[in-house]
Amino acid sequence: MHVVVNAATSADGKLSSRRREQIAISGEEDFARVDRLRADSDAVVVGVGTVVADDPRLTVKDESLCEDRLERGAPEQPARVVIDSKGRTPTDAAVLSDAAPTYVCLSEAAPVDTRMDLADHAELVTAGDDRVDLLRAFAALQEQGLERIMVEGGGELIFSLFEVGLVDELRLFVGSTIIGGRDAPTLADGTGFVEEFPLLELERVERLDDGALLQWTVKS
Numbered sequence: 001m002h003v004v005v006n007a008a009t010s011a012d013g014k015l016s017s018r019r020r021e022q023i024a025i026s027g028e029e030d031f032a033r034v035d036r037l038r039a040d041s042d043a044v045v046v047g048v049g050t051v052v053a054d055d056p057r058l059t060v061k062d063e064s065l066c067e068d069r070l071e072r073g074a075p076e077q078p079a080r081v082v083i084d085s086k087g088r089t090p091t092d093a094a095v096l097s098d099a100a101p102t103y104v105c106l107s108e109a110a111p112v113d114t115r116m117d118l119a120d121h122a123e124l125v126t127a128g129d130d131r132v133d134l135l136r137a138f139a140a141l142q143e144q145g146l147e148r149i150m151v152e153g154g155g156e157l158i159f160s161l162f163e164v165g166l167v168d169e170l171r172l173f174v175g176s177t178i179i180g181g182r183d184a185p186t187l188a189d190g191t192g193f194v195e196e197f198p199l200l201e202l203e204r205v206e207r208l209d210d211g212a213l214l215q216w217t218v219k220s
């Protein structure tokens with residue numbers, strides 16, 4: 001399995017404002033790059049915080065990229081995955097549409113009625129007691145043939161993936177704006193590291209739109 005984290009931050013490292021509403025930090029060129037990365041992936045993963053805040057579709061938008069996928073024998077769309085300890089994904093969320101298959105990864109703490117409602121719209125994976133055990137959940141996704149994984153956020157999930165050592169690559173678009181705010185989400189939130197900080201190796205820097213794309217691999 002190969003896990004790429006992709007996100008866009010303001011110049012001061014924020015994913016969004018303190019209101020946690022979706023903000024278009026990327027421009028046209030970067031959104032097109034994101035679409036290509038989705039098209040190259042078997043699954044696109046987000047945390048439920050992102051589903052609640054943004055209601056994303058997580059589909060490949062460019063029809064020619066979907067056709068390319070079909071030509072190489074892949075499903076028209078990558079699968080979508082929501083990491084959702086307690087089953088907070090609304091049943092009318094765009095990520096549960098029939099545009100692509102969706103997996104919702106739950107913990108044992110998700111109530112039974114919530115599970116039953118979600119099971120009508122998605123494949124359910126259960127791993128972990130109070131929070132999703134990411135190592136077990138990603139192993140279950142791999143058993144379904146999902147090898148090339150793209151994670152789009154948000155900050156809580158990205159931190160946890162670095163914490164358990166699941167991230168292979170980080171692709172970050174840094175836009176030319178300042179969002180600010182101590183309560184605004186950053187690229188890696190959670191409890192934060194105080195030692196054994198994950199180390200990255202810079203592979204690529206490219207000017208895109210009015211910002212920069214930075215691409216790192218994670219040192220093992």
Ligand SMILES: NC(=O)C1=CN([C@@H]2O[C@H](COP(=O)(O)OP(=O)(O)OC[C@H]3O[C@@H](n4cnc5c(N)ncnc54)[C@H](O)[C@@H]3O)[C@@H](O)[C@H]2O)C=CC1
Nearest residue numbers: 007008015016020047048049050132153154155156157160
């Ligand atoms: N600019 C960008 O590229 C992106 C921005 N965003 C922004 O990020 C914000 C949402 O991010 P967050 O609030 O951090 O939510 P998140 O999307 O990271 O989801 C966190 C939630 O996932 C669930 N979860 C289950 N198991 C977990 C585990 N082991 N580790 C971590 N989380 C686990 C928990 O319910 C937790 O509250 C929104 O404001 C959204 O707009 C989100 C994606 C991309």
Ligand SMILES: Nc1nc(O)c(N)c(N[C@@H]2O[C@H](COP(=O)(O)O)[C@@H](O)[C@H]2O)n1
Nearest residue numbers: 008023024025026054056057058059152
């Ligand atoms: N790459 C990127 N740049 C930004 O500026 C963004 N705000 C985001 N947000 C992510 O994109 C998702 C939207 O997906 P759909 O267009 O609805 O398919 C959103 O949920 C974030 O994950 N990303």
